[in-house]
Amino acid sequence: TNVAVYYGQGANQPRLSHFCEQTSMDIINLGFVNTFPDAVLGWPGDNFGNQCDGVLFPESELLSGCHQIWEDIPICKAMGKTIMLSIGGAYTTNEVILTDEIAIWFANFLWYSFGPYQLSETLFPRPFGNVSVDGFDFDIEHNGGAGYATMINQFRELFNTYPDQKFYISGAPQCSIPDAQLGDAIANAAFDFLWVQFYNTPACSAANYVNGTGNFNFAEWVDVIRNSANPETKLFVGLPASEDAANPGYYITPDEAKTLVEEYMGLYPEHFGGIMLWEATASDNNTIDGFTYAQHMKHILGE
Numbered sequence: 001t002n003v004a005v006y007y008g009q010g011a012n013q014p015r016l017s018h019f020c021e022q023t024s025m026d027i028i029n030l031g032f033v034n035t036f037p038d039a040v041l042g043w044p045g046d047n048f049g050n051q052c053d054g055v056l057f058p059e060s061e062l063l064s065g066c067h068q069i070w071e072d073i074p075i076c077k078a079m080g081k082t083i084m085l086s087i088g089g090a091y092t093t094n095e096v097i098l099t100d101e102i103a104i105w106f107a108n109f110l111w112y113s114f115g116p117y118q119l120s121e122t123l124f125p126r127p128f129g130n131v132s133v134d135g136f137d138f139d140i141e142h143n144g145g146a147g148y149a150t151m152i153n154q155f156r157e158l159f160n161t162y163p164d165q166k167f168y169i170s171g172a173p174q175c176s177i178p179d180a181q182l183g184d185a186i187a188n189a190a191f192d193f194l195w196v197q198f199y200n201t202p203a204c205s206a207a208n209y210v211n212g213t214g215n216f217n218f219a220e221w222v223d224v225i226r227n228s229a230n231p232e233t234k235l236f237v238g239l240p241a242s243e244d245a246a247n248p249g250y251y252i253t254p255d256e257a258k259t260l261v262e263e264y265m266g267l268y269p270e271h272f273g274g275i276m277l278w279e280a281t282a283s284d285n286n287t288i289d290g291f292t293y294a295q296h297m298k299h300i301l302g303e
């Protein structure tokens, strides 16, 4: 099982390699590609907080100066980390996929720009240099729609052109079922990981499990997986990494998380993928008994 973290939107965040040096983090979602082609009818735009120098590729909102990310992804991959590029995020401008054509174009653009470097594809920028990300994450928080299934299926076609390399698709639905944004994609396209945000939604949060209120619905999410396009999808418990990493009232302590994780890891071992944290810097800033929140999660997973 794995600990997945989001990175890129943390306050005064250290560089990526700082987190790759930690054994507590296995999968790192780089957030976010947050301006979609529909909005600008051109190249997508992105934002990685303080990690880029603000310079853009001409006539675009795509950052060309993410020097530290460029330098650190090879270090992270050499340390065995899985590095995902995350699409969406809570702070997006006009996030929507209006047509299948745009969905396919968007997937192709991200693959040729952030995926394996292909000398022949000179039309595409290489914002992170010649190293490839390991896959694409969908943190879709608005508008939803059928375009995401089309995009994921196009990514799967492109992955198949590199049969000897493993690439992943992941998503971060809200815990309400069906998730308004990704429900269609989950039913119609294959995800490898789904890290459910069991926070920021009162009806189904992990805090409900702790307080004996509401309905923490991990068990229902197992049924969603079993009926999805990929019953093999690994299901992660998404948690805030500190009190102030999510809306008030959703944080649970490591001890509380331990009880929850041990119960559900025990109930559904074949579906349980691990724990997702929002987000990396918040975890670093939340040490309890000398261990960061992510380290506590890694210990809970038995590693």
Ligand SMILES: CNC(=O)NC(=N)Nc1ccccc1
Pocket: 006, 089, 090, 139, 172, 197, 200, 245, 246, 247, 278
């Ligand atoms: C996986 N994506 C997130 O977890 N986004 C997220 N937590 N956004 C956010 C929303 C409200 C307060 C703080 C963070």
